[in-house]
Structure formats: structure tokens, C-alpha cells
Amino acid sequence: MDRFVFLTVDGLSRGAVYAAFALALVLIWRAARVVNFAQGAMAVAAAYVAYSVSAATGSYWLGFVVAIVAGLLLGALVDRVVMRHVDHASPLNPVIVALGLVLVFQAVLGMVYGNEFRPADVPFSRSALTVGGVAVLSPYDLFVFAAIGVVVSALAWMFARTGVGLRMRAAAFAPEVSRLLGVNVGGMLTLGWALASGVGALAAMLVIPTELGLHPHAMDLVFVSAFTAAVVGGLDSPPGAVVGGLVVGLLLSYVSGYAGSDLTPLAVLVLLLAVLLVRPGGLFAPVAARRV
Amino acid sequence: MSATRAALPPRQREGGAGERPVDRGRRGSTLLRHLAVLLAVGLVLVAVSYAVEPFRNFQLATVAAYLCATAGLTVLTGLNGQLSLGHGALMATGAYTVALCQNAFLDRGLTGGWLLALSLVAAVLGTVAVGAVVGVAAARLRGPYLAGVTLAVAVVVPALAVTFDGVFNGEQGLSVPVEPPPLALGAYFPYERWQLWLSGAATLLALLLVANLIRSRYGRTFRAVRDDEVAARLAGIHVARTQVLAFVVSAATAGLGGGLLAMLAQSVSPGAFSLTLSLFLLMAVVIGGLGRLAGALWGAVLLVALPDLTHSVTELLTLSPAVAQRLEGNLPLAIFGVTLIVVMIAAPGGVQGLLSRLGRALLARWPARRS
Numbered sequence: 001m002d003r004f005v006f007l008t009v010d011g012l013s014r015g016a017v018y019a020a021f022a023l024a025l026v027l028i029w030r031a032a033r034v035v036n037f038a039q040g041a042m043a044v045a046a047a048y049v050a051y052s053v054s055a056a057t058g059s060y061w062l063g064f065v066v067a068i069v070a071g072l073l074l075g076a077l078v079d080r081v082v083m084r085h086v087d088h089a090s091p092l093n094p095v096i097v098a099l100g101l102v103l104v105f106q107a108v109l110g111m112v113y114g115n116e117f118r119p120a121d122v123p124f125s126r127s128a129l130t131v132g133g134v135a136v137l138s139p140y141d142l143f144v145f146a147a148i149g150v151v152v153s154a155l156a157w158m159f160a161r162t163g164v165g166l167r168m169r170a171a172a173f174a175p176e177v178s179r180l181l182g183v184n185v186g187g188m189l190t191l192g193w194a195l196a197s198g199v200g201a202l203a204a205m206l207v208i209p210t211e212l213g214l215h216p217h218a219m220d221l222v223f224v225s226a227f228t229a230a231v232v233g234g235l236d237s238p239p240g241a242v243v244g245g246l247v248v249g250l251l252l253s254y255v256s257g258y259a260g261s262d263l264t265p266l267a268v269l270v271l272l273l274a275v276l277l278v279r280p281g282g283l284f285a286p287v288a289a290r291r292v
Numbered sequence: 293m294s295a296t297r298a299a300l301p302p303r304q305r306e307g308g309a310g311e312r313p314v315d316r317g318r319r320g321s322t323l324l325r326h327l328a329v330l331l332a333v334g335l336v337l338v339a340v341s342y343a344v345e346p347f348r349n350f351q352l353a354t355v356a357a358y359l360c361a362t363a364g365l366t367v368l369t370g371l372n373g374q375l376s377l378g379h380g381a382l383m384a385t386g387a388y389t390v391a392l393c394q395n396a397f398l399d400r401g402l403t404g405g406w407l408l409a410l411s412l413v414a415a416v417l418g419t420v421a422v423g424a425v426v427g428v429a430a431a432r433l434r435g436p437y438l439a440g441v442t443l444a445v446a447v448v449v450p451a452l453a454v455t456f457d458g459v460f461n462g463e464q465g466l467s468v469p470v471e472p473p474p475l476a477l478g479a480y481f482p483y484e485r486w487q488l489w490l491s492g493a494a495t496l497l498a499l500l501l502v503a504n505l506i507r508s509r510y511g512r513t514f515r516a517v518r519d520d521e522v523a524a525r526l527a528g529i530h531v532a533r534t535q536v537l538a539f540v541v542s543a544a545t546a547g548l549g550g551g552l553l554a555m556l557a558q559s560v561s562p563g564a565f566s567l568t569l570s571l572f573l574l575m576a577v578v579i580g581g582l583g584r585l586a587g588a589l590w591g592a593v594l595l596v597a598l599p600d601l602t603h604s605v606t607e608l609l610t611l612s613p614a615v616a617q618r619l620e621g622n623l624p625l626a627i628f629g630v631t632l633i634v635v636m637i638a639a640p641g642g643v644q645g646l647l648s649r650l651g652r653a654l655l656a657r658w659p660a661r662r663s
Binding site for chain 2 (some may be wrong): 035041059082090091092093097100102103104115220
């Protein structure tokens with residue numbers, strides 16, 4: 001029972017990160033109809049910037065803030081410099097370009113920092129507090145929940161309650177009409193990319209210390225898990241992405257706790273295939289439609 | 293019924309988009325034409341294998357192995373419109389099958405050159421089985437979903453080698469025992485030349501089959517499904533079956549390519565079949581020119597030539613060993629990535645597209661100059 005509680009909390013903490021990362025994927029998918037396969041590499045790049053800043057100044061929090069700012073800028077840059085110029089007629093094109101970006105980011109990071117694991121700092125202890133003799137939560141888990149809770153609520157509030165959020169939704173839903181009504185559709189798209197990339201950078205900052213450390217490929221498997229989470233929730237649904245992230249986090253935690261951590265990649269693949277074959281639109285998409 | 297059919301313009305009935313109508317009477321049998329090309333290329337290859345040094349022979353053999361995989365990916369992505377990021381994993385399947393077969397033969401004391409052929413056939417069959425499973429799933433998926441699943445395959449399959457390290461020996465991988473060249477060729481026959489002969493022969497055979505397939509009815513249904521699924525279905529094509537078939541064909545060639553790579557390196561390890569390899573393959577076919585077998589050739593050449601080129605460049609520069617090592621591993625990736633992005637944005641036809649445009653422009657000017 002103790003173990004089950006521990007694995008559940010651990011899974012929720014991991015799942016929160018996947019949820020944030022999946023949310024970033026969903027943000028771009030809703031805005032631009034592109035699954036950003038470069039998300040993981042972009043987030044790692046932001047984390048490396050934070051690593052350099054933290055190493056130079058000795059302050060974790062300065063690095064943390066810089067990572068998120070770097071993520072925002074990187075997202076805007078990728079949209080303005082690359083993605084905007086891609087012909088979106090075939091859905092293959094943006095995917096292929098994003099994969100090119102993956103190679104570029106990973107290669108540049110490898111050239112600057114080398115292809116070895118670097119230890120990543122944590123701001124709070126990762127050893128679990130005990131409640132009534134049962135090891136439950138570590139301060140770091142609390143920090144993860146708090147950070148992601150704040151970001152998800154802020155995004156939800158922004159999209160539902162603010163003018164910018166409304167314009168972003170309008171620009172994604174009906175670009176031509178929005179443009180006629182005076183919405184800066186291109187700007188909204190760039191803002192969407194920036195926000196998504198910022199959320200991705202936050203997720204990377206939170207998840208990398210809990211794994212092997214900083215490495216140009218550190219987010220490869222996290223990306224696959226987050227993509228699975230987004231698909232479980234349905235690529236179009238932000239609440240679905242959050243729920244999907246928690247589901248994937250719990251599943252991976254149980255699999256690695258009870259069956260061995262080697263099996264987690266396989267579990268992700270099986271879950272992804274199962275969801276896509278049984279309910280391709282995801283659990284939160286009531287209508288499945290394909291444009292012909 | 294017959295009236296509607298007659299009303300269709302002939303080109304549309306052929307199914308391919310932008311395809312030149314083939315005048316069968318003038319150009320003769322496709323099979324004979326392909327066989328003639330095959331024979332010519334084979335002869336040139338044998339001549340080249342004597343002319344160049346052993347290391348170049350080995351590189352050419354590697355190009356041939358990659359060409360198998362890129363040709364398969366061309367069929368799948370270029371002709372059938374299905375994106376696969378998992379071909380590195382399919383190559384790994386072929387490579388591990390060859391390794392396991394060769395080791396099993398050795399353990400049972402079987403020897404002989406023909407065993408390698410048997411192992412390669414087993415590699416193709418094994419990969420076909422895996423490809424059929426992935427293909428059935430793939431046929432139900434579109435665009436980014438398909439890319440995501442195949443990406444997961446590419447990440448997960450190399451990890452399986454570590455999970456089941458009893459069979460696959462983890463990160464260390466397996467060695468692949470390969471027979472030396474037959475004595476009939478002489479005692480001092482270079483091993484690399486023999487590798488080029490084997491790899492070249494297997495690849496040419498695979499290319500012949502793929503080229504004929506592309507020209508056949510199946511090739512036309514592939515393209516029809518790529519261009520418009522609904523129209524293809526209305527024309528009586530079973531879309532899902534066609535997509536699975538394309539995936540299986542593509543997997544078979546990828547498996548052969550992987551098997552050849554295992555034979556060339558004489559070892560297999562998960563590190564050699566990482567996600568990066570899958571991305572490289574996709575990149576190669578896109579840069580070479582999607583949908584054209586010649587593009588697959590350019591891609592395969594690039595895959596071998598670019599790391600070699602960056603190696604020579606980094607050797608020219610005087611760098612500290614640590615920096616040189618970082619550059620050498622990563623510079624080809626960066627160049628590949630940037631080239632891919634530029635090609636996708638500026639020249640979607642790839643190298644082969646540019647070449648054919650150049651060729652057509654030259655041809656158009658030729659008669660004008662003569663008159």
C-alpha cells in the first residue's frame with residue numbers, strides 16, 4: 001500500500017509535467033494545425049540556456065526565469081523564421097521541417113555543450129516527506145504541482161477571459177474572418193508558438209532534474225510520452241491534454257514500479273497504439289472527422 | 293457505366309499525378325529496360341570495385357545498404373504519402389535478424405556462403421512481419437498521428453534491445469560472423485571488394501523489384517491513394533490494403549538494408565539504429581527528392597558522403613581534440629538539418645527535382661541552338 005501511494009504521487013508529479021508538455025503541443029496544434037515535433041529539442045535548448053546562466057550566476061531562480069524567457073523567444077523565432085515559410089498544403093511538410101529543426105537544435109547543443117549528461121540542479125529537496133509513517137510527497141513534487149497548476153490556470157484564464165485569448169481563438173478558428181475584423185492573425189500565431197514553447201521550456205526545467213540530467217536528447221522520450229498524452233486527450237482539447245498527461249504519468253509510474261523501468265517506453269507505445277486504434281480522436285473528442 | 297469510363301481523360305485513368313504517359317510500344321518492356329539498366333550498373337560497379345581503394349569500396353557498399361532503406365522510404369512517403377519516422381527501427385529489425393541467424397548457424401557448425409543469403413531472406417521476412425503489424429495500424433492513421441506512432445516505434449525499438457538483453461545483449465549488441473570471400477576469387481581478394489559485391493548485388497535486386505513495382509498497377513494505385521483517397525476508393529481501389537502493401541514493401545527493403553549494414557559492420561548495437569538514423573533516412577529521401585528512386589540514390593550518397601566530408605574539414609582545421617570530437621559528431625547533423633529545412637522551403641523537389649529541371653531546360657535550348 002505504501003508503495004502504491006508513493007507510485008501514485010510520483011506518477012501524478014511526472015504526469016503534471018507531461019500534461020504541461022502535452023498542453024504546449026495542443027496549443028500549437030489548435031493555432032496552426034501543426035504538431036511541433038521540435039518541441040522537445042526547443043525545450044532542451046531553453047534548459048541549456050538556464051544551465052549556463054545558473055552556472056555563471058550561481059542562482060537557480062535566475063536560470064529558471066531565463067529558461068522560460070528563452071523558451072518564449074525561441075518559439076516566436078521558430079515561427080517567424082522557419083514555420084511561417086513552410087508550405088502547409090501537405091501535412092507532411094511542417095512535420096518534416098520540424099524534424100529538421102530537431103536535428104539542428106540537437107547538433108548545435110551537442111557542439112556547444114558536448115553529448116554528455118550534465119547534472120541539473122533542483123531548487124527543493126527531492127526526498128519525500130512522511131505523513132503518518134508513509135513517504136508521500138517531496139517538496140520538489142509540491143513545487144512541480146504548484147508551477148504547473150499556476151501555468152495551466154493562467155492559460156485557461158487567458159483563453160477564456162481576456163481579449164488576447166479571444167483573438168487567439170478567433171484567429172485559429174477562422175483566420176480569414178478574423179483578419180477582416182482586424183485581428184492580427186500572424187501575430188496571434190507567433191504568440192501561440194511563443195506561449196507553447198515557453199510552457200515546454202517550463203516542463204523541461206521541471207522534468208530534466210528528475211531523470212538522468214541535461215543532454216541534447218534528454219526530452220526524446222518525454223516528447224513521445226507527451227505526444228501520447230495529447231493523443232489520449234484528443235489533440236484539440238486542452239483539458240484533455242491535462243487529463244491525458246496525468247493518465248500517462250500514472251501508467252508509466254505503475255509500470256516502472258511494478259514491472260521494471262525498462263518497460264516504460266514499450267508501455268508508452270502500447271498505450272499510444274491502443275488509443276489510436278480504438279478511439280483515434282482521443283477520449284475527449286466527441287466527433288471524429290477527416291477532411292477529404 | 294462504360295460511357296462514364298470513356299469520358300475520363302486517359303491520364304486520369306492512369307492514376308498518377310503529373311506523370312508522363314508511357315508509350316509502351318516505343319520504349320519496350322519495362323522489365324527488359326530495367327534489366328538492361330541493372331546489368332549496366334552492375335558491370336560498372338564491378339569495374340569501380342577494382343579501380344578504387346578498399347575504403348571507398350566499403351563506403352560504396354554502405355551507400356548500397358542505405359539505398360535499400362531510402363528506396364523503400366521513397367515508395368512509402370513519396371509514392372504513397374505515408375510518413376514514417378520508424379525506418380531506423382525497421383532496419384534494426386533486419387540487422388538483429390541477420391545477427392541472430394548468423395550466430396545460430398555458427399553455433400550449429402553450419403558454414404557456407406549461401407547461409408548469408410538465407411539470413412538476409414530471414415531479415416526481409418522478419419521485417420515484413422513487423423512492417424505488416426505497424427502498417428495495419430498506420431493504414432488507420434493520418435498525418436501527425438502516423439508520424440507520432442512511427443516516432444514512438446523509432447524511440448522504443450532500440451530500447452527493447454536493452455530490455456531483453458538476454459537475447460540482444462543490451463547496449464553491447466551482437467557480433468555478426470561473416471564468411472571470408474570464397475577462395476575461388478583468389479587468396480588476396482580484398483574483403484571490402486567482396487562486401488561491395490554482396491551489398492551491391494542485393495541492393496540492385498531489390499531496386500529492380502521496387503522499380504518494376506512503381507511502374508506496375510500497384511505503383512499507380514499507390515500514387516492514386518496518395519493524391520486523393522476518396523477518388524481512389526471511388527475508382528475501386530482498396531485504400532487500406534494499398535497502404536498496408538506500401539508499408540510492407542517499404543519495410544522489406546528497410547530490413548534488407550539493415551541486414552546489409554549488419555553484414556558490413558559485422559556487429560549490431562542499438563546505438564547504431566537510434567532515432568537519429570530514422571530522421572537521417574527521412575531527410576535523405578526528402579533532400580534527394582521525394583517520390584523518385586534517383587532521389588533515394590542521392591540521399592543514400594549524402595548519408596555516407598556528408599559525415600566523411602565533415603571529417604575531412606574538421607581535420608583541416610587545427611582544433612583541440614575535445615572540440616574536434618564534438619564538431620565531428622554534430623556538424624553533419626546540423627548541416628543535414630539546415631539543408632532539409634532549406635530544401636523544404638525553397639526547393640521541394642530536392643536534388644533530383646533540381647537536376648530534372650536543369651535537364652529539361654538544357655533540352656529545351658538544344659534544338660534552338662542547332663537550327
